[in-house]
Amino acid sequence: MDWTPVWLSLKLSAITTLILLVTGVPLAWWLSRKNSVPRLLLEALITMPLVLPPSVLGFYLLLAFSPQNAFGKWLHEKLDLHFVFSFGGLILASIIYSLPFMVSPVKSAFVHLPPSMAEASYTMGKSVRETLWKVLLPAIRPAILTAVVLTFAHTLGEFGVVLMIGGSIPGVTKVASIAIYDSVESMNYAHANNYSLVLFAITFVIVTAVFIINRKPAKSPLG
Amino acid sequence: MDWTPVWLSLKLSAITTLILLVTGVPLAWWLSRKNSVPRLLLEALITMPLVLPPSVLGFYLLLAFSPQNAFGKWLHEKLDLHFVFSFGGLILASIIYSLPFMVSPVKSAFVHLPPSMAEASYTMGKSVRETLWKVLLPAIRPAILTAVVLTFAHTLGEFGVVLMIGGSIPGVTKVASIAIYDSVESMNYAHANNYSLVLFAITFVIVTAVFIINRKPAKSPLG
């Protein structure tokens, strides 16, 4: 079995998760504050990749970045950036695709924190940044763990978008989910099975681990 | 533009959502009650389709339902059930695929209800069923609405699994997401664009609607 696709998938997931952790958590915090119409629209927009067909997303990314188009051509010729059929393109697509998996659970955790918690910190003269860092983020650690794991696993499973804009170039864009598809297509069922088992195992282990870690630790004496 | 794929997608989503509403809500309730290891494992298993590559899921479904295999053959010959290249197969796959979208938000809403709410109803002599129906379900209505909409929209966007086990038989399994893929592959970008816009519009409208409906109605006078 060729481990390159698995390795590529893991790399893609790790990079995407890291970028989304750094950008998605502040975004979630911003979204968790008072409702306004633009914020609601933005939130709906962020949720879109969760429900949009990967083929739609892939299609528009393909259109945007294809050197056939003005914008893609400009990226291509002036900046030498290639977002179609390249690993960089996969990262970009994965960030869009997995964004809701990072933002939603974190945002909902922020919303459920009592507002007095941040306020208490403010009255102590602490800035928003310090409050976020020392009070709020530690309080929502389980949600962040969940978000990180879901993002990682979801990116690992990315298929439709990659198929559209990544093709299946070995070592570059042929990630594990595509390798499975290709193996099936070339009737290499044993291979497909191996890849599937590996992905299944990785995903199952991390999802289960998170459920167990996040389980409420305190037993109520009232039961 | 041929509306059949869009219509087919809407039909598939509606049926899947309905079935999941009826089965997923009781399941979510059951999962929301005290933690135990089997329950945690089951929950992890239900979460799997959220993160598993559609190609893995599709591959195993294809193997399971192919009339070449004992199980598929049995379904085929004894029950006359055909799950490959049939609309029924798509429904089955969609149920598995969209299950977490129904179960997770509803379960989390149940968990966040104070236990005393159900207990109050029990002390009044009400059965579990009556309590669920009259007290708990109304209390989590926003979560149920969210779950229904996410399930519907996510099924609308199903792509990888359908590609694997549905083929693209016009009027039977050629749903909108596949039609987009086919149009792109055959360089029919205008078509792909039309389908994409329709799907994008449907999804965006329902997601936004839900965010607006579920927004907390009470304004705090404390701000």
Next chain:
Amino acid sequence: MIEVAIKKSLNRYDGPGFLEVNHSFTDHRVTALSGPSGVGKTTFLRILAGLATPDEGTVRVQGATWLDTRASLSLSPQQRRTGFVFQDYALFQTMNVTKHLEYAGADGPYLEQLLSIGKMEAFRKHLPRQLSGGQQQRLAILRALALKPRLLLMDEPFSAMDNKLKMSLMADLKKLITDRKITCLIATHYPFETEGFADELFELT
């Protein structure tokens, strides 16, 4: 008579402790249960209502056995039908005041009487989140009474009310409880708070 002999270990964080009660509560009277925070008042009321189980013991209410851990017998909360006022009210978010009372009991004129005792006639169509803390607490008490329970268990039922309101409510409640021959246990931090309302005092330690 409510004969209780129970024992339950509470895993408090500052070391393990025990809730142990061996007592007979007099019928048709109001007993105040007092004791410091964390002693197990809430837990004790929950055991009586069938919402929690002690490690061992028996509960007998007017001759009937509600709980006997040796015989593995425990009536469900539904079978016990105690009127329970929860410390956190436990109101139903989607039911208005009238619906709350109707969910518990069906006797129209009696429900009207309750609304008047709680000074809640003006709030019939209000949802819990549209009520102030004190009003919510009164609703929780009225709902428990709407059930026409023989045994009424109230957990800190006056904590959110101001003094004037509390006094007038207590007077009306006292009359109703006496008229209907309800046996009442009331958990409270401040025994003096229930002076004139409670007939007896039982100290948990």
Next chain:
Amino acid sequence: MIEVAIKKSLNRYDGPGFLEVNHSFTDHRVTALSGPSGVGKTTFLRILAGLATPDEGTVRVQGATWLDTRASLSLSPQQRRTGFVFQDYALFQTMNVTKHLEYAGADGPYLEQLLSIGKMEAFRKHLPRQLSGGQQQRLAILRALALKPRLLLMDEPFSAMDNKLKMSLMADLKKLITDRKITCLIATHYPFETEGFADELFELT
């Protein structure tokens, strides 16, 4: 002197109401704010701390202007640095008792003194969820004091404590507040609860 002249409409559900306060609170004294539930006690304290804004008015603290709606001037909560004891405690879930105090202030011996006043020396390493309700409430008070505030705002700060504990805590607090010349406002349902602690009473209506 804390001179307050503010007005805020509260959209209560039983019709609109007003919170209107025109009063000067004496420096270095404890004033009890009382009034029925829903009158706006919490809202008033929040306005003083900079956590809420009135529709119009001014707040002047010992000569300095903290708020003047006409001049669109309002100091942030960070600039005001009031010691605030929240009705729901607002403890930090992931910090233990020591960390809470250290987050607010850095004066080691003073923090020790606070722990002793609150009888919390045995719970240094406990997280909020490992404390009983009364202990959590004491921690909230100590944390507000750890900041060494000039103005201490306490919202129902004794509601979860039993009587004996409350009396002893009040005595120690009173001494500390007097020594440190802290001006203190305390919102309470029961004015009589703060007898001997509050020097003055201000009724909100």
Next chain:
Amino acid sequence: QPLRIAVAANAQFVIKILQADFKKKTGIETEAIVGSSGKLAAQIRNGAPYDLFLSADMEFPTALFKEGFGVTRPVEYASGSLILCGAGTVDLRDWQAYLLDPRVKNIAIANPVLAPYGKAAEQALRNYQLWDKVSAKIVPGESISQVNTYITTGSVPIGFTTESLIYEYTDKTKLTWIRIDPKVYDRISQGMIVLSHSRKRNYTRAIRFLKYLSSTSAKQILKKNGYQVP
């Protein structure tokens, strides 16, 4: 960077043998990307970094060349043969009747728009006046290899595919097949083209592969695997 060859799905097996042979002869590493001819052509138009394109027909390479994506004129490297094939024991002597049998629920063909073998299958069915009668049973596969998947997993009882499947499928005892008369469909003349992307670094190696494909040893390999060679 190895030489990247975009290969029509029908040739996905034979390309492996050719790659190995080419490597042995020249030491040049190659990489194959497999898909339907139409899909690969679309990818190339949108900037896919492929050096060479082996299509299943002449139209796609010709179009790409006209649009400026190619650096050599399309040339034929082989022509393919269409078969009807099923897994297990099926009696295909009267295959037309078999296709019409109501018990046969699905017939897989490659998507005629994307895959030349699919187009050939459609032509054949139309020539035998079967197209309208069986069109309700048709399951269009995304490429010929998806058709092969459907056939070999038994998901469909029967399908139109490339003859090369027979020479490559390891478990061929399970397959029953019959060659379709080449007169009823247009010759599946398979063309190849060196792409402009190769100019970046792989141009000379691409040309060498192009030349290699018309060598005798390459032709022999192709022949052995069910293709006719020019």
